[in-house]
Amino acid sequence: MQTDRVEQAMRAGQRLHRIPGGLRLQHNKSVSCELPVAKAALPPRLYVPLPGPIGVGVGLLVKPGQRVRKGDPIARSDPGAGGWVHAPTSGTVDSVVSHPVSHPSGREGPCVVIEPDGLDGWTDLHPLDDWRLADPGELRRVISEAGIVGLGGAVFPTGVKVAEASERGIHTLILNGAECEPYISCDQMLMREQPASIVLGARILQRAVGARRTIIAIEDQMDAVRHALEGALREAAAADIEIVTVAAVYPQGGEKQLVQALTGLEVPGGGRPTDLGLLCQNVATATAVARAVAEGKPLVERIVTVTGNGVRRPRNLLAPVGAPIASLIDQCGGYEPNAARLVLGGPMMGYPLATDSSPVIKAANCILVLTADDIRPPQPEMPCIRCGECARVCPALLLPQQIAWTVRNGLWDEAIDFGLSDCIECGCCDFVCPSHIPLVDWFRHGKLELRLRAAERRRADIARERFEAREARLARIKRERGERMAEKKRVLADEGARQEKIAAAVERARSRNRGKDAT
Numbered sequence: 001m002q003t004d005r006v007e008q009a010m011r012a013g014q015r016l017h018r019i020p021g022g023l024r025l026q027h028n029k030s031v032s033c034e035l036p037v038a039k040a041a042l043p044p045r046l047y048v049p050l051p052g053p054i055g056v057g058v059g060l061l062v063k064p065g066q067r068v069r070k071g072d073p074i075a076r077s078d079p080g081a082g083g084w085v086h087a088p089t090s091g092t093v094d095s096v097v098s099h100p101v102s103h104p105s106g107r108e109g110p111c112v113v114i115e116p117d118g119l120d121g122w123t124d125l126h127p128l129d130d131w132r133l134a135d136p137g138e139l140r141r142v143i144s145e146a147g148i149v150g151l152g153g154a155v156f157p158t159g160v161k162v163a164e165a166s167e168r169g170i171h172t173l174i175l176n177g178a179e180c181e182p183y184i185s186c187d188q189m190l191m192r193e194q195p196a197s198i199v200l201g202a203r204i205l206q207r208a209v210g211a212r213r214t215i216i217a218i219e220d221q222m223d224a225v226r227h228a229l230e231g232a233l234r235e236a237a238a239a240d241i242e243i244v245t246v247a248a249v250y251p252q253g254g255e256k257q258l259v260q261a262l263t264g265l266e267v268p269g270g271g272r273p274t275d276l277g278l279l280c281q282n283v284a285t286a287t288a289v290a291r292a293v294a295e296g297k298p299l300v301e302r303i304v305t306v307t308g309n310g311v312r313r314p315r316n317l318l319a320p321v322g323a324p325i326a327s328l329i330d331q332c333g334g335y336e337p338n339a340a341r342l343v344l345g346g347p348m349m350g351y352p353l354a355t356d357s358s359p360v361i362k363a364a365n366c367i368l369v370l371t372a373d374d375i376r377p378p379q380p381e382m383p384c385i386r387c388g389e390c391a392r393v394c395p396a397l398l399l400p401q402q403i404a405w406t407v408r409n410g411l412w413d414e415a416i417d418f419g420l421s422d423c424i425e426c427g428c429c430d431f432v433c434p435s436h437i438p439l440v441d442w443f444r445h446g447k448l449e450l451r452l453r454a455a456e457r458r459r460a461d462i463a464r465e466r467f468e469a470r471e472a473r474l475a476r477i478k479r480e481r482g483e484r485m486a487e488k489k490r491v492l493a494d495e496g497a498r499q500e501k502i503a504a505a506v507e508r509a510r511s512r513n514r515g516k517d518a519t
């Protein structure tokens with residue numbers, strides 16, 4: 001079996017492999033690691049984003065004027081859309097408004113506005129008595145109801161991921177601490193300051209999915225992190241958890257790239273690490289799992305790196321979901337006069353924000369403030385010179401120039417064949433392209449188009465199925481009506497024949513009687 005082969009290969013120490021492509025980037029992380037993680041001050045209002053419009057897959061559980069405590073459920077959506085949403089602090093629900101929601105599109109979305117009471121008081125918490133004795137299904141339920149999503153940026157609901165993984169069969173849990181984007185240091189600081197909670201999260205996740213061991217992957221330049229984690233592992237006597245250092249190459253921290261670095265195997269196109277018996281989770285996600293199970297606390301806050309040359313005192317803050325980004329910038333000394341662009345995420349995969357009134361979301365690992373000097377002046381796009389640089393750096397072994405060409409020309413089948421869906425939007429190809437072709441923009445546009453087309457196909461399929469069902473129903477009604485008519489005719493015919501027989505019998509009887517009378 002493939003998964004056995006993967007496990008044997010990993011156990012045999014054949015772990016570290018070079019990923020194809022990638023870039024060695026200047027890290028710029030140390031500036032935000034000088035101060036310990038601080039708790040962000042509560043702003044006057046929190047704008048907690050809902051996963052969609054109320055009533056369309058999202059049920060609101062509170063109303064304006066209602067008092068809430070930290071951790072109280074305030075909305076519920078489909079598990080695949082994120083599941084439960086909880087109050088990030090105690091206070092009063094003010095309203096539900098449309099507000100900028102920290103999305104690449106810059107759009108507004110529904111947010112529950114909470115006015116904090118300043119007490120930050122938790123609701124009644126119900127931790128599991130002893131997670132070591134808990135049924136794995138019960139652990140998965142707690143993880144799901146705590147509203148935990150992947151905190152590495154993907155924000156895929158952890159409850160769904162863990163449930164799927166336990167069905168597939170997992171031998172190894174990989175905790176991803178290889179934070180490869182420049183500037184972002186929230187995972188690094190978490191691993192340095194809270195290594196015990198990561199080890200605890202690893203053990204709980206192992207039990208929840210039936211994994212036999214855990215690998216915590218960190219970058220080779222994270223010495224302080226390694227020391228902290230080693231100490232926590234010794235204290236927990238966790239012999240089934242080991243730390244593996246991988247090269248600081250971008251985007252080694254991508255899920256598929258990390259699997260490739262650890263196993264030498266490629267996650268198949270369109271597949272997942274679970275296809276190889278591996279479950280990948282971010283280290284911060286593991287901490288959220290530990291809090292949910294051992295303390296009964298849902299996910300309502302996260303560590304955010306506030307950094308960049310455009311902010312006065314870069315650092316990491318533990319911020320409640322819903323806190324306006326402006327409030328975090330204020331706590332970091334405010335903007336430098338030459339601040340020019342606000343980015344959510346790192347410089348490679350992040351996206352610009354139109355306003356700092358956007359709230360902290362669960363995906364917000366970094367708020368990056370760039371100055372005019374940091375921003376490459378826009379260059380005119382030139383024709384592709386077929387230099388092949390983009391293909392050389394692509395970690396997914398794609399041909400970026402070919403994909404961009406197919407997308408530009410609307411050749412969707414060819415774009416799929418060239419692997420558009422396997423592009424992780426790491427931006428390496430963009431970074432090196434001498435012709436300044438906005439390749440990733442084309443890929444995002446292409447993926448959106450494919451999604452729209454898939455949705456259109458689904459709608460057309462549903463309409464066709466409805467039409468066919470209607471046609472079948474009408475045909476059935478027509479057939480049944482015909483059968484009823486035929487039955488009626490047959491009954492009438494039988495009745496006619498019976499009447500004729502009776503009339504004939506009567507006639508015969510009359511004839512006989514007439515004969516008797518004549519004699």
Ligand code: SF4
Pocket residue numbers: 383384385386387388389390391400401432433434435436437
């Ligand atoms: S790097 Fe740019 S110019 Fe070179 S092949 Fe790729 S798209 Fe063309």
Ligand code: SF4
Pocket residue numbers: 390393394395396397398399400422423424425426427428429430439440443
């Ligand atoms: S953005 Fe996509 S195509 Fe470009 S290098 Fe990254 S994975 Fe390859």
